[in-house]
Amino acid sequence: MISSTVKQLGPDLLVIGTHGRSGIAKMFLGSVAEEVLRSLDVDILTVLPTR
Template sequence: MSYQHILVPVDDSPISYAAVEHAEEIAKAFSAQVTIMSVVAIDPFVGVDFYKVAPSITEYVFEAEKNAENRLNEIKQTLENHGLQVNTKIIREVPTAIGISTVADEINADLIVMGSHGRSGFKKFVLGSVAQEVLSESRLPVLIVKQ
Protein backbone atom coordinates (compact mmCIF):
# COMPACT_ATOMS: atom_id res chain seq x y z
CA MET A 1 0.00 0.00 0.00
CA SER A 2 1.28 3.42 -0.94
CA TYR A 3 -0.24 6.82 -0.26
CA GLN A 4 0.15 9.64 -2.78
CA HIS A 5 -2.10 12.36 -1.35
CA ILE A 6 -3.01 12.74 2.32
CA LEU A 7 -5.84 14.99 3.51
CA VAL A 8 -5.57 16.44 7.02
CA PRO A 9 -8.58 18.38 8.33
CA VAL A 10 -7.62 20.71 11.19
CA ASP A 11 -9.25 23.04 13.66
CA ASP A 12 -7.60 24.99 16.46
CA SER A 13 -7.32 22.04 18.85
CA PRO A 14 -4.09 20.38 19.98
CA ILE A 15 -5.35 17.04 18.64
CA SER A 16 -5.39 18.54 15.13
CA TYR A 17 -1.69 19.30 15.45
CA ALA A 18 -1.06 15.73 16.60
CA ALA A 19 -2.83 14.54 13.43
CA VAL A 20 -0.59 16.82 11.36
CA GLU A 21 2.48 15.23 12.95
CA HIS A 22 1.20 11.73 12.08
CA ALA A 23 0.41 12.82 8.53
CA GLU A 24 3.88 14.31 8.19
CA GLU A 25 5.54 11.02 9.10
CA ILE A 26 3.36 9.06 6.68
CA ALA A 27 3.93 11.61 3.91
CA LYS A 28 7.70 11.40 4.39
CA ALA A 29 7.61 7.60 4.29
CA PHE A 30 5.64 7.54 1.02
CA SER A 31 6.83 10.83 -0.54
CA ALA A 32 3.18 11.87 -0.51
CA GLN A 33 1.62 15.25 -1.09
CA VAL A 34 -0.38 16.73 1.82
CA THR A 35 -3.46 18.93 1.79
CA ILE A 36 -4.31 20.67 5.05
CA MET A 37 -7.89 21.92 5.26
CA SER A 38 -10.35 23.68 7.55
CA VAL A 39 -14.10 24.05 7.40
CA VAL A 40 -15.66 27.38 8.37
CA ALA A 41 -19.36 26.87 9.02
CA ILE A 42 -22.05 29.16 10.37
CA ASP A 43 -23.57 27.87 13.60
CA PRO A 44 -26.99 26.45 12.63
CA PHE A 45 -28.47 27.50 15.99
CA VAL A 46 -27.77 31.19 15.32
CA GLY A 47 -30.05 33.30 13.21
CA VAL A 48 -33.60 32.87 14.42
CA ASP A 49 -34.06 36.47 13.32
CA PHE A 50 -31.33 36.57 10.71
CA TYR A 51 -31.56 40.29 9.94
CA LYS A 52 -30.85 41.23 13.55
CA VAL A 53 -27.86 38.90 13.89
CA ALA A 54 -26.44 39.15 10.35
CA PRO A 55 -23.67 41.64 11.29
CA SER A 56 -22.48 39.45 14.17
CA ILE A 57 -22.52 36.37 11.92
CA THR A 58 -20.58 38.24 9.25
CA GLU A 59 -17.97 39.28 11.82
CA TYR A 60 -17.79 35.72 13.19
CA VAL A 61 -17.30 34.23 9.72
CA PHE A 62 -14.67 36.84 8.82
CA GLU A 63 -12.70 36.13 12.02
CA ALA A 64 -13.08 32.36 11.65
CA GLU A 65 -11.79 32.48 8.06
CA LYS A 66 -8.87 34.71 9.04
CA ASN A 67 -7.94 32.37 11.90
CA ALA A 68 -8.26 29.30 9.68
CA GLU A 69 -6.12 30.87 6.97
CA ASN A 70 -3.41 31.83 9.48
CA ARG A 71 -3.44 28.32 11.01
CA LEU A 72 -3.23 26.64 7.59
CA ASN A 73 -0.40 28.89 6.44
CA GLU A 74 1.54 28.20 9.65
CA ILE A 75 1.16 24.43 9.24
CA LYS A 76 1.99 24.64 5.52
CA GLN A 77 5.20 26.58 6.20
CA THR A 78 6.31 24.08 8.84
CA LEU A 79 5.68 21.06 6.61
CA GLU A 80 7.34 22.70 3.60
CA ASN A 81 10.37 23.44 5.78
CA HIS A 82 10.45 19.69 6.48
CA GLY A 83 10.55 18.95 2.74
CA LEU A 84 6.91 18.15 1.98
CA GLN A 85 4.68 19.38 -0.82
CA VAL A 86 1.67 21.01 0.85
CA ASN A 87 -1.60 22.58 -0.30
CA THR A 88 -4.21 24.32 1.82
CA LYS A 89 -7.96 24.56 1.43
CA ILE A 90 -10.75 26.34 3.28
CA ILE A 91 -14.32 25.15 2.80
CA ARG A 92 -17.18 27.43 3.76
CA GLU A 93 -20.74 27.04 4.99
CA VAL A 94 -21.12 23.26 4.91
CA PRO A 95 -21.19 20.73 7.74
CA THR A 96 -17.64 19.73 8.62
CA ALA A 97 -17.88 16.04 7.66
CA ILE A 98 -19.39 16.92 4.28
CA GLY A 99 -16.64 19.48 3.69
CA ILE A 100 -13.97 16.89 4.46
CA SER A 101 -15.54 14.35 2.11
CA THR A 102 -15.93 16.94 -0.63
CA VAL A 103 -12.28 17.97 -0.47
CA ALA A 104 -11.11 14.34 -0.31
CA ASP A 105 -12.96 13.65 -3.57
CA GLU A 106 -11.86 16.92 -5.17
CA ILE A 107 -8.13 16.33 -4.57
CA ASN A 108 -8.23 12.55 -5.11
CA ALA A 109 -6.91 11.88 -1.62
CA ASP A 110 -6.11 8.30 -0.76
CA LEU A 111 -5.84 8.76 3.03
CA ILE A 112 -7.49 11.03 5.58
CA VAL A 113 -5.63 11.69 8.84
CA MET A 114 -7.64 13.54 11.46
CA GLY A 115 -7.87 14.09 15.17
CA SER A 116 -10.69 13.01 17.43
CA HIS A 117 -11.52 14.73 20.68
CA GLY A 118 -12.56 11.36 22.10
CA ARG A 119 -15.97 12.45 23.35
CA SER A 120 -18.26 9.74 24.55
CA GLY A 121 -21.68 9.30 26.06
CA PHE A 122 -23.81 12.41 26.42
CA LYS A 123 -21.12 14.78 25.09
CA LYS A 124 -20.86 12.75 21.90
CA PHE A 125 -24.65 12.67 21.56
CA VAL A 126 -25.01 16.44 22.02
CA LEU A 127 -21.87 17.58 20.22
CA GLY A 128 -21.64 14.83 17.62
CA SER A 129 -18.45 13.36 16.30
CA VAL A 130 -17.05 14.61 13.03
CA ALA A 131 -14.39 11.90 13.11
CA GLN A 132 -17.03 9.19 13.55
CA GLU A 133 -19.11 10.57 10.69
CA VAL A 134 -16.11 10.79 8.33
CA LEU A 135 -14.99 7.30 9.35
CA SER A 136 -18.39 5.78 8.68
CA GLU A 137 -19.07 7.65 5.42
CA SER A 138 -15.64 7.71 3.76
CA ARG A 139 -14.64 5.27 1.06
CA LEU A 140 -11.00 6.08 1.90
CA PRO A 141 -8.84 4.80 4.73
CA VAL A 142 -9.14 7.14 7.72
CA LEU A 143 -6.50 7.35 10.44
CA ILE A 144 -7.99 8.75 13.65
CA VAL A 145 -5.50 10.30 16.06
CA LYS A 146 -6.89 10.38 19.59
CA GLN A 147 -5.95 12.54 22.54
Protein backbone atom coordinates in the same frame (compact mmCIF):
# COMPACT_ATOMS: atom_id res chain seq x y z
CA MET B 1 -16.13 20.46 3.30
CA ILE B 2 -13.93 17.50 4.24
CA SER B 3 -15.80 15.10 1.99
CA SER B 4 -15.66 17.40 -1.04
CA THR B 5 -11.93 17.97 -0.56
CA VAL B 6 -11.28 14.23 -0.26
CA LYS B 7 -13.32 13.57 -3.41
CA GLN B 8 -11.42 16.30 -5.26
CA LEU B 9 -7.91 15.29 -4.15
CA GLY B 10 -8.39 11.51 -3.99
CA PRO B 11 -5.88 10.79 -1.19
CA ASP B 12 -4.81 7.26 -0.26
CA LEU B 13 -5.16 8.08 3.45
CA LEU B 14 -7.03 10.71 5.47
CA VAL B 15 -5.74 11.50 8.97
CA ILE B 16 -8.21 13.23 11.26
CA GLY B 17 -8.02 14.21 14.92
CA THR B 18 -10.77 13.56 17.45
CA HIS B 19 -11.78 15.23 20.70
CA GLY B 20 -11.92 11.94 22.55
CA ARG B 21 -15.44 12.52 23.81
CA SER B 22 -17.29 9.64 25.39
CA GLY B 23 -20.63 8.82 26.91
CA ILE B 24 -23.46 11.36 26.77
CA ALA B 25 -21.32 14.16 25.32
CA LYS B 26 -20.47 11.98 22.34
CA MET B 27 -24.11 11.00 21.82
CA PHE B 28 -25.50 14.55 21.93
CA LEU B 29 -22.69 16.54 20.37
CA GLY B 30 -21.91 14.20 17.51
CA SER B 31 -18.50 14.04 15.94
CA VAL B 32 -17.00 15.24 12.68
CA ALA B 33 -14.61 12.30 12.76
CA GLU B 34 -17.47 9.81 13.13
CA GLU B 35 -19.39 11.36 10.26
CA VAL B 36 -16.30 11.24 8.05
CA LEU B 37 -15.76 7.58 8.97
CA ARG B 38 -19.33 6.74 7.98
CA SER B 39 -19.51 8.75 4.78
CA LEU B 40 -16.18 8.45 2.95
CA ASP B 41 -14.73 5.54 1.02
CA VAL B 42 -11.07 6.17 1.82
CA ASP B 43 -8.68 4.76 4.43
CA ILE B 44 -8.92 6.92 7.55
CA LEU B 45 -6.61 7.15 10.56
CA THR B 46 -8.19 8.81 13.60
CA VAL B 47 -5.87 10.24 16.25
CA LEU B 48 -6.87 10.92 19.86
CA PRO B 49 -5.41 13.97 21.62
CA THR B 50 -2.53 13.42 24.01
CA ARG B 51 -3.41 13.75 27.67
